[in-house]
Each structure stands twice: as structure tokens, then as C-alpha cells.
Amino acid sequence: MNIVNKINLVKSAYPHLFKNFPKTVKIVEVSPRDGLQNEKQFVPTETKINLINKLSESGLKVVESTSFVSPKAIPQMADAVEVLKGINRIEGVSYPVLVPNVKGMETALKCNVEEIAVFGAASEAFTQKNIKCSIEESLKRFSDVIQMAKENQIRVRGYVSCVMGCPYEGEIDPQNVQLVAQIMKDMGCYEISLGDTIGIGTPGIKFFQIILLAEKTEILFNTVKLERGMLAAHFHNTYDRAIQNLVVALGVNIIVQISIQNGISVIDSSVAGIGGCPYAKGASGNVATEDVLFLLDLLGIEHGVDVHKLCQVGDYISKELNRDNLAGVSSKDFEKII
Numbered sequence: 001m002n003i004v005n006k007i008n009l010v011k012s013a014y015p016h017l018f019k020n021f022p023k024t025v026k027i028v029e030v031s032p033r034d035g036l037q038n039e040k041q042f043v044p045t046e047t048k049i050n051l052i053n054k055l056s057e058s059g060l061k062v063v064e065s066t067s068f069v070s071p072k073a074i075p076q077m078a079d080a081v082e083v084l085k086g087i088n089r090i091e092g093v094s095y096p097v098l099v100p101n102v103k104g105m106e107t108a109l110k111c112n113v114e115e116i117a118v119f120g121a122a123s124e125a126f127t128q129k130n131i132k133c134s135i136e137e138s139l140k141r142f143s144d145v146i147q148m149a150k151e152n153q154i155r156v157r158g159y160v161s162c163v164m165g166c167p168y169e170g171e172i173d174p175q176n177v178q179l180v181a182q183i184m185k186d187m188g189c190y191e192i193s194l195g196d197t198i199g200i201g202t203p204g205i206k207f208f209q210i211i212l213l214a215e216k217t218e219i220l221f222n223t224v225k226l227e228r229g230m231l232a233a234h235f236h237n238t239y240d241r242a243i244q245n246l247v248v249a250l251g252v253n254i255i256v257q258i259s260i261q262n263g264i265s266v267i268d269s270s271v272a273g274i275g276g277c278p279y280a281k282g283a284s285g286n287v288a289t290e291d292v293l294f295l296l297d298l299l300g301i302e303h304g305v306d307v308h309k310l311c312q313v314g315d316y317i318s319k320e321l322n323r324d325n326l327a328g329v330s331s332k333d334f335e336k337i338i
């Protein structure tokens with residue numbers, strides 16, 4: 001039984017479980033950054049600009065556009081300044097960029113950014129590999145960056161990576177995720193995105209009360225508590241479980257019929273499912289925006305995106321990258337939803 005049938009079945013049998021779902025969900029489109037950062041061939045700046053413009057024309061309100069990081073660490077983002085200069089900024093659309101340190105923030109300020117994202121992790125080993133410092137040192141750096149952002153009225157989003165586990169350390173205690181998320185929030189991040197960097201979240205698969213897989217996703221979202229609306233889910237689809245994990249994060253475990261009280265209403269996703277982190281072995285594509293929109297339509301949750309335009313963007317970037325489109329649904333599938 002596929003996920004769509006499962007959701008419909010559970011929805012009709014247990015309508016009360018679905019009352020926790022938010023009425024609307026904000027999509028944070030990460031394909032121009034997370035989607036492209038791991039591409040081996042340099043993607044032409046013009047293609048990146050076209051991608052961002054097409055995404056914002058589809059009704060998306062947040063399009064994470066690039067990173068002001070070391071070009072030695074992420075060569076694909078070396079044209080960050082040109083990308084930001086080249087895009088058509090639509091009023092009401094936010095174009096956040098990743099910033100790891102003061103040097104990145106200085107460049108961001110010159111590019112008139114209105115929103116940035118700092119990115120940490122709940123794993124020491126991943127933090128060392130990704131940004132070459134300890135968690136403690138990373139938080140000090142973020143504090144300096146956030147101070148500069150505050151002085152310039154720039155909004156700051158925070159990422160916590162490896163929330164379900166780390167490719168180097170293995171298990172990560174959800175309490176550590178809570179700790180890092182809370183510190184970032186206290187520093188001034190308006191939203192915290194929880195990154196299942198290598199896609200190992202499990203939505204709790206049970207068969208007649210026998211647990212076949214640990215319920216990592218449910219445990220995490222029941223442990224990490226910030227104010228309602230502050231948490232975002234950033235899932236990778238390495239083992240094809242991102243959509244099931246999202247249903248749990250939104251508020252209910254459809255398989256074991258349990259409600260999460262404080263579900264998320266912000267989802268990070270990437271058109272055509274492109275993406276991955278070069279510093280996380282096993283991090284394959286992000287959950288596809290097309291699949292997320294399909295899920296939201298199915299659940300009757302508003303998202304404000306023109307799904308047909310968005311599907312065209314997925315086809316565009318897949319063709320440019322010479323890759324298969326990893327989205328599970330296409331434009332015509334949306335017409336079948338009643």
C-alpha cells in the first residue's frame with residue numbers, strides 16, 4: 001500500500017487524529033542551495049538565476065538562494081555574489097543565504113540580503129567536518145553573526161543538522177538537539193530547521209504491536225519543544241521515508257495512530273528532489289517539493305504554490321543537470337486529487 005492510500009485510509013477511519021494538522025504550511029525551497037551544492041559539475045550562474053526566478057514565480061515565498069561559504073569548502077557556491085545580483089527579487093519573497101562566519105556575513109551585507117541562515121549540528125564530528133570547529137565554537141561564531149544581523153535588521157534562521165543521527169557519530173540524543181535548538185533560538189533565530197541530514201528518520205513502523213523500526217521521528221518531535229510554529233522539518237529522502245516522516249512531523253503518526261501535540265508548519269524541500277551535503281556521506285536528495293505539495297493537497301493543507309508551474313521548474317532543472325527527476329508525482333497527478 002503506498003503512502004497516499006495509507007493516508008486516505010487512516011484519515012477516513014480516524015478523522016480525530018488529523019485535527020492537529022496546521023491549516024497552512026510554509027515551504028522553504030532549498031534547491032538553489034542544498035539542491036545544487038553537491039553537484040560535481042559547476043552549474044552555470046545563469047542556470048542558478050533562472051532556477052531561483054522560476055521558483056519565486058511559482059508562488060513560493062521562501063527560496064534559499066546560495067551560501068556565503070568558503071569556495072574551497074563548497075566550490076559550487078563560489079558565484080554566490082553574482083547569483084544574488086542577477087535574480088529578480090519579487091516583493092514578499094524571501095531569498096535567504098547560508099552564512100557560517102563573520103566573513104560570510106560581511107559579504108552578505110554588501111549584497112543587501114534580508115534573511116540569512118546559520119547552520120550548526122547536534123553532532124561534534126559533523127560540525128568538525130562541515131564547518132571545521134566544535135559545537136561550542138560554532139555557537140560563538142553564530143552569536144557574532146547574529147549580532148551583525150540584528151544591527152542590520154536581517155532575519156536569521158537556524159539549522160540543526162544530524163537530528164536523527166550522524167554519519168560519523170551514529171546515534172544522536174534528541175536532548176542534544178533540543179539544547180542546540182534552544183541556544184540558537186535564544187540567540188535570536190526566528191525559526192529552527194531540524195535537518196535529518198542523511199535521511200535516517202523512521203516514522204514508526206509497527207506490525208501488530210511489534211516494533212519493526214524505532215520511531216525516531218516521533219521521539220524527536222516529541223522531545224524538541226520550542227514555541228509553536230518555530231520548528232521546520234528538513235528531511236532527506238535517502239531511504240524513501242521523507243514523506244512518511246513529514247506526516248509524523250506535521251502532527252500524527254499515521255501508522256501507529258498517535259498524535260504529536262506540537263507539530264511543525266514549516267517544511268524545507270527541493271524541487272525534483274535534488275540535493276545533499278558534501279560533508280555527510282549518504283546524504284542524498286532532499287524531499288521533493290512536488291511530493292510535499294501533493295501530500296499537503298491530499299491533507300487539505302494550504303501552501304499557496306502553483307503546483308503546475310512548480311512541476312515545470314522540476315523538469316527544467318532536471319534537464320539542465322542531466323538527471324532524472326526524483327519527484328514521485330508529476331503535474332497530472334495533482335488533477336486526480338479530489
Ligand SMILES: CC(C)(COP(=O)([O-])OP(=O)([O-])OC[C@H]1O[C@@H](n2cnc3c(N)ncnc32)[C@H](O)[C@@H]1OP(=O)([O-])[O-])[C@@H](O)C(=O)NCCC(=O)NCCSC(=O)C[C@@](C)(O)CC(=O)[O-]
Nearest residue numbers: 068069070073100103104130131132159161162195197277
Ligand atoms: C566555515 C568554514 C569557512 C571554515 O573553514 P576554515 O578552513 O576553518 O576557515 P578559515 O577561516 O581558516 O579560512 C580558510 C579560507 O576560507 C576563506 N573563507 C572563510 N570563510 C569564508 C566565507 N564565509 N566566504 C568565503 N571565504 C571564506 C578564508 O578567507 C580562507 O581563504 P584563503 O586565505 O585560504 O584563501 C568552511 O568550513 C566552510 O565554508 N564550510 C561550509 C560548509 C558547507 O557549506 N556545508 C554545506 C551546508 S550545511 C548542510 O548542507 C546541511 C543543511 C543546512 O542543509 C541541513 C541538513 O541537511 O542537515
